[in-house]
Amino acid sequence: MSALALHGVSVRYGRDAWVLRDVDVEVVAGRRLALIGANGAGKTTLLRTLSGSLRPTAGEVLVDETPLSFKRTALTAHRRAVQLVLQDPDDQLFSADVHAEISYGPTNLGLDPDAVRARVAETAELLGITELLTRPVHHLSYGQRKRVALAGAVAMQPRFLLLDEPTAGLDPAGCAALLACLKRLEGAGTTVVLSTHDMALVWEWADTVTLLDAGRAVSDDAGNLLGDADLLRHAQLDRPWQADLLDAAGLPVSAADRPRSRADVLAAALHR
Numbered sequence: 001m002s003a004l005a006l007h008g009v010s011v012r013y014g015r016d017a018w019v020l021r022d023v024d025v026e027v028v029a030g031r032r033l034a035l036i037g038a039n040g041a042g043k044t045t046l047l048r049t050l051s052g053s054l055r056p057t058a059g060e061v062l063v064d065e066t067p068l069s070f071k072r073t074a075l076t077a078h079r080r081a082v083q084l085v086l087q088d089p090d091d092q093l094f095s096a097d098v099h100a101e102i103s104y105g106p107t108n109l110g111l112d113p114d115a116v117r118a119r120v121a122e123t124a125e126l127l128g129i130t131e132l133l134t135r136p137v138h139h140l141s142y143g144q145r146k147r148v149a150l151a152g153a154v155a156m157q158p159r160f161l162l163l164d165e166p167t168a169g170l171d172p173a174g175c176a177a178l179l180a181c182l183k184r185l186e187g188a189g190t191t192v193v194l195s196t197h198d199m200a201l202v203w204e205w206a207d208t209v210t211l212l213d214a215g216r217a218v219s220d221d222a223g224n225l226l227g228d229a230d231l232l233r234h235a236q237l238d239r240p241w242q243a244d245l246l247d248a249a250g251l252p253v254s255a256a257d258r259p260r261s262r263a264d265v266l267a268a269a270l271h272r
């Protein structure tokens with residue numbers, strides 16, 4: 001049963017062409033969903049719609065099967081439970097220092113100052129940014145600012161965390177740290193949805209994939225969708241190297257228990 005969903009959603013900005021056309025997406029609690037599509041395919045638009053920050057031109061956003069009303073109280077509750085982290089941290093960060101940035105959301109939740117301090121400390125520890133707490137935001141590197149933007153969302157302890165291209169611009173160690181952090185959040189009950197252009201990451205990370213192409217969405221188990229070279233080519237996307245390698249080794253690409261990590265894929269291909 002989907003916990004968060006779009007049913008029949010269409011979106012256009014003003015009188016421009018439709019970005020999403022009659023799209024259905026199901027976010028199932030506890031399952032990792034990756035959103036893929038070429039530049040301009042509508043990934044950010046879809047994430048903004050799920051988060052309640054963009055009202056679809058047509059169709060419904062559903063939470064636990066109940067349509068979101070877009071009235072103020074319902075919307076406030078929705079935006080707390082569904083946190084969206086934008087691709088560019090500079091579109092999100094507005095406080096002078098890191099502590100103030102992370103404490104903004106919990107303070108608005110009405111937590112008392114001690115509880116806010118505890119929440120900030122816990123979040124900073126989880127994200128490995130404790131040493132940055134007193135730093136001015138504008139002194140931080142891009143990767144550090146990205147982590148602080150994520151921390152602001154994590155501090156809200158959301159049910160759903162929507163991440164728009166979270167690994168873009170991060171070095172390999174930064175990506176690995178991010179994935180480790182997401183795993184811990186998932187362990188604590190958060191369901192993660194992310195958009196990315198990194199197909200190898202999608203292979204390794206995702207349980208389910210939603211592909212956006214010409215306004216339409218196709219969703220499937222990650223192995224099935226990433227194995228479909230024609231579908232990906234039509235959407236101007238590359239198949240992940242893992243799928244190519246398994247194919248070349250004569251192994252099934254779409255197996256539900258596909259090898260995921262680099263080491264497991266290489267071992268499967270070399271020792272078949």
Ligand SMILES: Nc1ncnc2c1ncn2[C@@H]1O[C@H](COP(=O)(O)OP(=O)(O)OP(=O)(O)O)[C@@H](O)[C@H]1O
Pocket residue numbers: 013016019037038039040041042043044045046
């Ligand atoms: N606020 C806006 N006003 C008008 N058009 C917009 C707005 N936001 C997005 N668009 C348009 O909607 C389309 C989809 O944009 P969106 O940012 O959702 O795509 P995306 O898949 O996230 O792209 P990318 O991979 O380049 O980040 C694009 O044609 C874009 O120009």
